[in-house]
Amino acid sequence: MLTIGKLGASTGVKVPTIRYYEQIGLLPEAERSAGNQRLYSQKALELLAFIRHARDLGFTLEAIRDLLSLSDQPGQPCAAADAIVVAQLAEVESRLARLGALKVELQRILTQCAGGKIADCRVIEALGDHSLCATDHRYPDLGATT
């Protein structure tokens, strides 16, 4: 049995984050010691490692929740789990495309700076006017992690 601190250290997840996961029901409620401290089994460690890894891969907690409930139903076909990963891949690819466009645009903006005064700064100007842009980086918000 591990204390929450050991569990955190061996999974790379911070202690308050573990408590947070429990609070939102992503982790089951931990057993408690006589003094009311959380105790974790090896199984809990594996579970948390799974979560950590999936987070590292950019999955949302909601997606992870789905993956976990799937993994509780070993008889079900694999397709649903697959679909979640495919969706995540699509998300990653779309962000990659968008970030690629941003990179180009930022580089372009930087080349315009002659190093003068702000009054005739191309950087500020370029930021102010989208029509000066070479690429169309105006996408609906992708706002998220990773």
Place this chain on the structure above:
Amino acid sequence: MLTIGKLGASTGVKVPTIRYYEQIGLLPEAERSAGNQRLYSQKALELLAFIRHARDLGFTLEAIRDLLSLSDQPGQPCAAADAIVVAQLAEVESRLARLGALKVELQRILTQCAGGKIADCRVIEALGDHSLCATDHRYPDLGATT
């Protein structure tokens, strides 16, 4: 003079977002009509367009705040504005690298799925165990927009 709705429509910024920007002091307080409705000048439109464009390029509101206060000091050298853009470019590049690694890993995980039952699903297994990974996608959090 534009109402907030027109302003939103012509900049592509949602009405509540405009009010939010005013609330946090990114936009100056708008003039008001006799009936207390916000009215915006052409200048305000340009300002909001600047903000919108910078947001599209992934700048945080804090960075935008800095850029705006720089653009109020036309005599200052351009270097500070430049630095903000350089920092943003670095951020974008680091996210690109990370997302690239994630993409590779997700693709790899997907190739392992033979389409069977969850019980022997490689996808779930691969998600659970980082040591099965080909790349090291374990970076400290970059958590952010775009």
Place this chain on the structure above:
DNA sequence: CCTAAGTCTCTAGCAACTAGAGCTTCAAGA
């Protein structure tokens, strides 16, 4: 037995919005 580190609960905060309630104002048609 004492101390220091670890743990507990609880609340509040971060970015950057978004959604909703319940009200007022405005513009256009009958």
Place this chain on the structure above:
DNA sequence: TCTTGAAGCTCTAGTTGCTAGAGACTTAGG
């Protein structure tokens, strides 16, 4: 001129995925 419906107003609270802090308690080592 009246009326209706869209658009505006303020305010609060919710989103995601944590993080930080206060103030109290438990535990392990010396």
